[in-house]
Amino acid sequence: MTFRHLFLKNFSASSANTHAVYTKHDVYTHIAYTVEQFLMLPSITLGNHEYEKSGEVYIPLSICQQFYHNGSLSPANESFRIDTHVDEECSLIYPLHPFSTITANPLNFTLHFERLLAVTVKFTLKSVNLETVQYHELPDCYVFNIMITFDNKPHSGRIGIDLDNDVQIYECRDWTVTGASQRDMYIMVLFDIMVILILLLSLLLCTRSVKAGVLLQFEYAAFFSRRYSKRVSFSDRMEFINGWYILIIVSDVLTITGSLLKIIIQLKAMASYDLCSILLGTGTMFVWIGVLRFMGYLKKYNILIITLRAAFPNVIRFSCCAAMIYLGYCFCGWIVLGPYHTKFRTLNVVSETLFSLINGDDMFATFKNMQQKSYVVWLFSRLYLYTFVSLFIYMVLSLFITLITDTYDTMKHQRLDGEPVSDLQAFIMQCKDPPESGHFSVNETRFLMCCFTHRTCGSDD
Structure with missing residues (x-):
């Protein structure tokens, strides 16, 4: 929003999606306004924006126009001739170069309006984010690649204007911070490592439980097929797989990955803020949804x-x-x-x-x-x-x-x-001690505890 107000003439927030010009003079005037604001940037900006350097030379602002290679139009005669190959012409303007006041065409840059497709104004700025200093973090250095587009592809008499910028975040090369301690950052890194270790333990335990449930499911299906010559229904098979464990596994994987990215970002090695926030946010959401599992133990609340x-x-x-x-x-x-x-x-x-x-x-x-x-x-x-x-x-x-x-x-x-009893529930009900009792005893029933002892019952058991 700052760049739009700085470099787009007569811009207002309400016209962000409809900012456009309708005359040739306005096109030249708006381009000239952008160039003038770029050259005057150090003296007018409220932020700490500066020009990008390549060695000792400032990177220039470029104005490029794309247009059809050749063509002539005669709407009155309903005739036209167009060569659809696209050509491009560019002009470079270096910072700290004298620039006169706005005129009809101050850049001596002629636009081919009949064949014009688009005009792009590109330049690069740098800045330092000082906001993080108050949170005892090292400031980031930003590189903004800004592109202003004058879109004339429809050739409707209206040229839309839009500004887009791509930001790259780096660790500042030469910095000195006094009056603040960086220990808080390392404490946060240690905290993230502790969280990752706990989540790895949770991931290991839940994976082991899911694996045990899957193995028990196959054992039960094989026993049921051999003993009763019946196939186990899909709903009974799913009883062996705890969906809450699957949710916890997904949550742990997302949070571990997000925490690793967070550590890398804090150490200024990369700046994947969007991916990190998506991973941590989704993992946190699954954690809170998982709290519903404990409500299931209360019969009045698990409806x-x-x-x-x-x-x-x-x-x-x-x-x-x-x-x-x-x-x-x-x-x-x-x-x-x-x-x-x-x-x-x-x-x-x-x-x-x-x-x-x-x-x-x-x-x-x-x-x-x-x-x-x-x-x-x-x-x-x-x-x-x-x-x-x-x-x-x-x-x-x-x-x-x-x-x-x-x-x-x-x-x-x-x-x-009373709920209808499935085959699995009927099989479990043969136990003298229910599964939730925590201990199991074997009575004189021939196949009572086969599934719980993880043994395959033979014909003589």
């Missing part, structure tokens, strides 16, 4: 977990069917309404708009902003929006909620009337 687990297969199947209808509306809106409505210009924006409509958000604006240049398309948009809202809010969303509420009622009645 949410039981309901979600029971409803999950039906919800997934229902969502797959509803997604087909949703995608159909997305493609239809993008193809038909895209030229007439800003909320249907791209497939991604269409999906966001329709999802907002399902939740009752921004509904009036979606109807109101439809352009009425074509009565047929306007009438189609009304039919399209009314049918989508009616179908998804009154039917699809209601059915989605009904699936979950029905599952909740079913689980509630099962808790009162």
Whole structure:
């Protein structure tokens, strides 16, 4: 935002996506304004921005125009001749070079507007982030590669202007910090190492438990097939695999990786802030979701977990069917309404708009902003929006909620009337001591403890 206000003429935050020029004079004026601000930067900036150097020479600002190799247009005669090969011309302006006031074309740089595709202004700035000093961390040195684009690809008489910058973060080469201790940084590194070691232990234990469950599942399936000549159902097989352990394993892997990246960033070896934050944030989310596991031990509080687990297969199947209808509306809106409505210009924006409509958000604006240049398309948009809202809010969303509420009622009645016993539960119920008792005894039943002792029962056992 700072660079946009510094280098874009007449920029305002409200016009960030619509900043544009409409005359040749304005194009030259805006380019000249950017160059002037660049040359005057040390005396006008509120930050500590400076020019990039290559050795002892400042890196210049470059102005490049891309245009068709050759061509002539005659709209009045409805004729044109275009060579679609793209040429590029560039002009370099070095910092600390005298620059006059703005005129119609102060750069002596002629643009080929009839064939012009784009004009790009590129330059590099450096800065130091002093904010981290107060947190007892070494400041970072930033390199900003800034590019301002004047986009004329549509050739519509409107040239959009946008500024983009790519930041690279490095450890400053020559620094001296007085009045602050760097011990806090190393304490944080030691804390991260301790967290990693604890998570590695957790990962090892959970992996071992999952492996034991999988082995026991195969042993039970083989025994059941041999003893009763029956196949073990998928739901019974999943009883041997603890989903909470899988969640903890994923959380540990994400947090360990994120913590290693965090240590590397703190040591100024790299600056992958986005990846580090995604890993740590997702790992933290899974940790807090895992706290629900302990609520499952309280019978009055585990109804949410039981309901979600029971409803999950039906919800997934229902969502797959509803997604087909949703995608159909997305493609239809993008193809038909895209030229007439800003909320249907791209497939991604269409999906966001329709999802907002399902939740009752921004509904009036979606109807109101439809352009009425074509009565047929306007009438189609009304039919399209009314049918989508009616179908998804009154039917699809209601059915989605009904699936979950029905599952909740079913689980509630099962808790009162007693749950149906599966083959696995019936097999376990033959034990004199239930699994949750912590100890097991073998009575005179022939095959009572085969699965719990990890032995294969023979015909004579």
